[in-house]
Amino acid sequence: MPQNIMLIRGSADRSGLVAAMWKVIVDREPKSEAGKQLSILYGHLPMGKATAMDRFFERWRPSEVLN
Numbered sequence: 001m002p003q004n005i006m007l008i009r010g011s012a013d014r015s016g017l018v019a020a021m022w023k024v025i026v027d028r029e030p031k032s033e034a035g036k037q038l039s040i041l042y043g044h045l046p047m048g049k050a051t052a053m054d055r056f057f058e059r060w061r062p063s064e065v066l067n
Contacts, residue, residue: 012043013050017057024062031062 016038023034038044038054046054 013038013045013053016042016044017053020057021060021062031057031060 020037
């Protein structure tokens with residue numbers, strides 16, 4: 001199966017959030033594992049406004065999307 005590449009211009013934080021959500025919805029990874037996309041390793045710095053990505057992902061309920 002071909003792999004998709006996502007780029008969101010100008011924000012590693014938003015890219016990390018979308019990548020984490022993709023891993024849960026498309027790749028069926030556990031949310032705890034997918035959340036690692038929101039890490040400094042991938043350019044996400046959980047400071048200032050960027051913490052909104054962390055809060056959203058913590059509160060996000062993928063079961064509401066998948067059903």
